[in-house]
Amino acid sequence: MKKTLLMATLLSTLSFAVHAGGNIEAGKEAAKKFNCASCHGDNYSKPIDPSYPKLAGQHADYIAQALHAYQRGGDAANGRSNPTMATQAKALSNQDIQNIAAYLHSLPSELVLKK
Structure with a gap:
């Protein structure tokens, strides 16, 4: 029984990890579709305004958390308030965010x- 439970837990964890990882090619297309480069720069490292973050190379979990926080908005717990990003993020599905x-x-x- 313990082996069966352990195996089921392991398989469900691996399944979630694969799903949660996102698809790079689909993410590239989604970033184009939602025009992320218009503010964050063509290579996502040279934003049009110095107050905008560089996105290239950021940790995937950080980016996903930030986009979910923009979806929640500034009034919700752990939300972020920015009118432009809130509008952009609300249009994203969970899979878009992961990708x-x-x-x-x-x-x-x-x-x-x-240094």
Whole structure:
């Protein structure tokens, strides 16, 4: 019984991990569809405004969490308030978010600490 329970838990965990990882190619298409580059730059490392984040190379779970927070909005627990991003994020499905996060994470990063 313990082996069966352990195996079922392991398989469901692996299944979730594969699903939660997102699809890089689908993320690339979704990022184009939702025009992310218009604010975050063509390579997602040179935003049009210095207050906008560089997205290339960010951790996928961070990007996904941020997009979900924009969906919740500033009034909800752990939400983020930004009118532009709230509008953009509300149009995303959970799978879009996972795919975009996987794509942005796969890109070369210019996130470097300067000494």
